[in-house]
Amino acid sequence: MSIFAADGKLVNFLNRLGYLMILNLLTVLCCIPVFTTGAAITALYSVTLRLVRKEDERIIAGYFRAFCDNFKQATLIWLAGGGILLFMLFDIRLLQSVAGTFGQVYRIVLFGAILLLVMLLMHAFAILARFDNTIKNTLKNAALFCAGHIAPAILMLETVLIPVILLMLSYRFLSVDILIGISGPAYLTSIYFTSLFKKYE
Secondary structure, eight states: OOTTSTTSHHHHHHHHHHHHHHHHHHHHHHHTTSTTHHHHHHHHHHHHHHHHHTOOOOHHHHHHHHHHHTHHHHHHHHHHHHHHHHHHHHHHHHHTTOOSHHHHHHHHHHHHHHHHHHHHHHHHHHHHHHOOOOHHHHHHHHHHHHHHTHHHHHHHHHHHHHHHHHHHHOGGGHHHHHHHTTHHHHHHHHHHHHHHHGGGO
């Protein structure tokens, strides 16, 4: 079979890349109000999880349906988690003026806590995208998944942070981040989440 055939590997890859670019744009636009970030990320995971499972490729309609369906829970989780993140980032900023070992150690501890919280939120939004549950149970399951599968959880965190790291290295990566900087890592981590969730579905 030719790679240029309608169902060939190249065409499938280009289609998938196009889907991710559309998803990235939708997610960026839906994150602009900031307080809707949780719903936007949950909707993104809802679509990427379906893409991985090859279930439904109605990108735009599927995204906004998931955005509306999970808006309340995702927003509450984001407001709580995002508020804590903002508080810790503000603390790190303040501690830059504190000299000595205490300030340095405290900044490292806060930075580690931020990474753990981002990992927890990433799992929570993916769980919310796939399962109907209460906020309490969603966060509980996210914590259990993180603790029970710590090595792959750290790898998924690194995957999500790659676009941020690339942008910190050079602004030349800005165009890549704009195209697939959010949806690309979400798709890659959805491959892991699909395997992780399979035994609980």
